[in-house]
Amino acid sequence: MNKKEQKDSIRIDKIGFSKNSNRLVTIMSKISVSNLNFFYAKAQALFDITIEIPEREVIAFIGPSGCGKSTFLRTLNRMNDTIPLTKAEGTVLIDGENIYSAGTDVVALRRRIGMVFQKSNPFPKSIFENVAYGIRINGIHSSKADLAERVEKALRDAALWEEVKDRLNTSAFGLSGGQQQRLCIARALAVEPEVVLMDEPASALDPSATQKIEELVVELKKKYTIVIVTHNMQQAARVSDRTAFFMLGKLVEYNPTQKMFTNPDERLTEDYITGRFG
């Protein structure tokens, strides 16, 4: 078995329910998490999380505040490493490779697993430079023209190009909140990630800007695997293929979104999505 065959065999060796029906199918797992425990110093924040995240789908994490969904999201590209005294146990496989194994290049990992945060955080630079930054520091481009092409492509993928193409050299701070968030998405896409993690990407936006982000998420799944944390259950329902419900650091239920919002397996999930608590 050559290396590619070995990789594929790991990735398709999972069986689960298809997102649109209850048929059992093989699932191409992009991310495979097993028995993950996570600690902030002595406080345990995640308990024994096991989950398969298929490639090119949108996965939503929902749950009340403090349930661990953002913490879990950040374990997927080791963003929690930046917080002192944190510790992760268990395995997180991306394409079959454990990202917590010794010798993992965390910078390279975060390039593959991009991230967009709740509050848009453009650099105090021009629109062009915001997107070009990651391409430059990673040395992805071959020439100035190539750099410009990559910036345009990322802005197009983030559905922002038409709105900014005539003012690429103006400050990113001149953009609206929704545009700034899409700029941050473009910045994440510019370094050609495989997975995009989104931590409440639309929670600070008005309904119209939120709708644009949601449409963008659905569009992006054609190329990327998207994991999105959201407080907005309707948003999870609208955009995701699968939904994971977290509570007190535990994964209560993970199912196709259609099932989750019409007939969840767990009473706790039903109580949460129908607004009985949380």
Place this chain on the structure above:
Amino acid sequence: MEHRIIDSQLGVLRDKILLLGGATEAAVTRAMESLTRRDSELARRVLDEDRIINQMELDIDRMSIEILALQQPAAHDLRFVISVAKITPILERIADHATNIAEAALILNDGPEIKSFVDFPIMAKTVSEMLRASLDAFTNEDSRISREVIKRDKEIDESYHRVFNDLLEIMVDDPSLTTGAAHLLFVAKHLERIGDYVKDICELNVYLREAVFIKHSPRT
């Protein structure tokens, strides 16, 4: 991006109900043809294809629920999904009446022909026209046409009464035809019921377009 996430799903739902409408319309037409042309093969086809129509109904039910649960449609989108969810079982019931007519045809085609089918062809033609018009009006969200179709239900009722009286006369004139005529009475009733269902579809078309309920109101 010009399309909302919900748009593609509403488009699929629209396609599904139009297919169901087409299948139902074909079932009614074939059922009546199987009777008037004494074509039992055609009657059996109507019975066979009812299973497909039942599956289509379940499929649309599932999709309507999914859109309501996941996309939270509002305003016209909401009226559209609700209208589809309400029209779908109506179409399925119309198809059930078509199968009942086909079953009657299988019995009648084995017996002596009752020559005087009286107003049946006219009644069947009116019902088919109304059904097609109601589905076209749904597609085009045309409440004017829908209101006109509703008024035509009177034609069906009048035909029904004529057919009823004619069949009673046949029974009295030739008691050997009583069994066949009794089956035809049921066929007439099925057509009359289909007319009522078409009216229900048209009322939902008006709701879809104008957001008003005209059901149970004296004026349409």
